[in-house]
Amino acid sequence: MSDASLRSPLHDQHVALGATLVPFAGWEMPVRYTGDIAEHTAVRTGAGLFDLSHMGEIAVRGEGAAAFLDFALVGRMSAVALAGARYTMICTPEGGVIDDLIVYRRDHDHFVIVANASNKDTVVAELDARVAGFDATVEDISAAIALIAVQGPLAEGIVARMCVRGDDDIRAMRYYSAANVLLRGDIHAFAARTGYTGEDGFELFVGADEAAAVWELALEAGAEDGIVPCGLSSRDTLRLEAGMPLYGQELTRATTPFDAGLGRIVVLGTAAKPRGDFVGRDALLKAKVEGPARVLVGLVGDGRRAARTGYAVLDDAGAAVGEVTSGAPSPTLGRPIAMAYVPASLAEPGTVVGIDVRGRREDMTVTALPFYSRAS
């Protein structure tokens, strides 16, 4: 990878914890601290702590910020309540996905967009190109922001204990909403009840210079609950079990949100609730009407050999008809799971398809996503 690897403000903490660091989207990030399965299981049963400082943060401000994002993104950000969050995408005029995003509304004229590390510069450039004519500014604030996630069924109590002010807000907060809180050590944080694990949890936006203090605070507040630092490897199996797409695998410029089964986030408007123009509108309307030629499905295997990214999906005759986008042995299910694009004719749950696993066919069964849902 690149010599100019970016380092998280928590780099020293990772090294001290004995993390295995790997190049990731231009960053040097922890792939694991102790073991992938222990980290995965901690998030499913207790709490895990993640450094997400590689993610991109983009501030959009101005009286026209909401109108601008309504034009630039596929969802209607003007409809997001103050302190609300929304999962959305930025698409090309042809309807292809440039990135999937979470947009947080911090004020009526202030939004923060979280983009994938690998796409951040592209997203900033696209927003810059689309902002002309709007009373809004686009600013890449990634370098100044650290993002630390506490995820798992015990996350609420841990994050509440980290607060000197706002702990009631933490407990009362609904999924996909956020609040400004004051953490112990006089640290201001923007706390959102969001995540990428399929569990309850919080993501804390703090200044990069305060990241180390917040990380240590989370470990301290979570000690009684056995909080475990978690790396990118467990993050990937957690999101896969939760059926959440990963950009570059399930989502690319060659896929539309409809292909990925995420058409619900494309707001085309209705006669009663019309929506103005937005980038990709015509193509996405066409994609919705025509329906996807290939469908993203979940696959579960009975064997032990896992389908991996890029493996071919085979029909009964052994012809390659689709492609696996993500796959792994599921730590929670104890079976191989995968997501794959297949023709609509093979997308019905219960359909058995073959996977070319390094030259040998393994059968897997189409199943509804997600593979795992937390009890709520």
Added chain:
Amino acid sequence: MSNVPDELAYSAEHEWVSGEPDAGAEVTVGITEHAAAALGDIVYVEAPRVGDTVIAGEVCGELESTKAVSELYSPVSGTVTAVNEALEGAPETVNSDAYGDGWIFKVELSETATDLLDAEAYAATIA
């Protein structure tokens, strides 16, 4: 830095060999701590079967972790005389005891192995 025991021989593909690798002798084969750590938690070991012929440098099985899959290469040529059946139910032993209970298979050598590295030379490849 992972452990590289002096008494073992190694392949460039991160297998270890225990025992004198002379024609007719039986050796034990596993993967190194370094390889096991790089794979992460191993959840499935597909070893060759007893009676299979294996050839030095050729694929004879695979190791599956939650993170990745890796091919298992035979570091020696010969006939497989035993496989570690305990790995079927406890593949994580390869992570926890790579040089002991995490052994993978045994081979009766059809020829003396000549391409193996000593501990120092192997350690240099992973430094």
